[in-house]
Amino acid sequence: MTKVAIRYAPIGLIVILWELSSRTGLVSQDVLPAFSDVMVRLWQLSADGEMLVHVSASLFRITCGLALGIVVGSTLGFLLAASITAQRLVQPTLTFLYPLPKSALIPVIIIWLGFGNSAQIMVIFLGSLLPIVLGAYNGAKGVENTLIWSARSLGANAIETEWHVIIRAALPDLLAGIRVALALSFVLLISSEMVGAQRGMGFLVAFLGDGGDYAGMFAGAFVISAIGFAADRAYLALYHHLLRYREA
């Protein structure tokens, strides 16, 4: 109980300081609307269904983009680890793309794919791809030979060994790659929605900010953080469940 109190006390303190500094006029309300005003605005935007429209648009895009990234990225990563030829073909492209900030692609992709869902999904897909490819690749490359040999001498053929042993043993690295991709996906989702969408949380925050509704803008940012936090927590719970065999 005390532990929980100590952990969350700083957050409470920040909220109180926030409220006070805004109410006392220490910081202008135009720059930092009071916490309570933000909460009121959050309630209003939620109650009239406005927020839900944008939240569901954003969740749809991030789910599609990330799912695509996971399927394509892990397949690619495992292929690269299994085949020298595949590695020679794809490695230079990956090495080139790796340091490129994926947000730089947003304007180009909007030109290609327009202002619909597909542009945001594409940006998220491209951004999540590399950490997932690398996770799968490093995981599969790092599998101990003796595990593979054990499976082979227990009668598994090469394909069974790939499924039962290599992919399974690569799971911790793959899951760590997906977690990085998840965090990156939120960044790309919001920034791509700010410039090229008529719906979504990124659009909402930018729109309210442009219109001078700072409390509303903060409410939007609050929802984005809450969703990001919840997604990461949920993912961590899944991660620990899937890797429970390590925590003995």
Added chain:
Amino acid sequence: MTKTKIKFENVEFTYIPPNGKPVRALERLSLDVSENEFVSIVGPSGCGKSTLLYLLGGFLPLEQGEITVDGRKVSKPGPDRGIVFQHFALFPWKTVRQNVLYGLERKTMDSAQRNELAQKYIDLVKLTGFEDAWPAQLSGGMKQRVAIARTLVTDPDVLLMDEPFGALDAQTRGILQEELLAIWGLTRKTVLFVTHDVHEAVLLSDRVIVMSARPGRIKTTVNIDLPRPRNSEVTRSQNFAGYCDEIWSLVREEALVASGVKA
């Protein structure tokens, strides 16, 4: 006349490290192992003992020479040759029972038979009650028991053991050596056993092969003429000490060569 089970003929092997000069690991090595024979291989570090085992397992590509089991050429890994590794190589995401069941998945039997057989081998290695434990929850000795059960349950013709007790503490090693003797007495598999431990080799084997420093060749073969069934009692005999001394001095000569000191 006993039947030849495993035959190595003029086997050569060269390792090519990723960024280095090729290393000649084995040179013109020939060796016959009879059916039901327990043969140990000892020699200095880096003499190619494990390479020999990996070639027989089909894990490394054989470049020159020929290896046969029951007259059939070895080309890839197979369930006729079970292996136990020094660091256990258990599937960490599988429980004890699931690990033991893995080799049975491809056998034609129903799941009740599989489970019964797995249980029999889990009991044999004295892990009753740990069926649902993860490998991470087990001690080193227990992990190696699982690995032994996982390999024996598929009833391989030949059992390859790569320093199986090398990572265990002295007490656990002693206990597992005795248990292996007892299990071997029941199953009488043909065993090829690689070890650093001369004492262990003499205790377990019918024959001990001493390998030379790199490139690995067979230096000498010592027949261990000690009565069976054996247990740790045998280690107190005069003969046992004699075999250990003899083999130890042979290994020592090679270890000195390997470390660059003139014998």
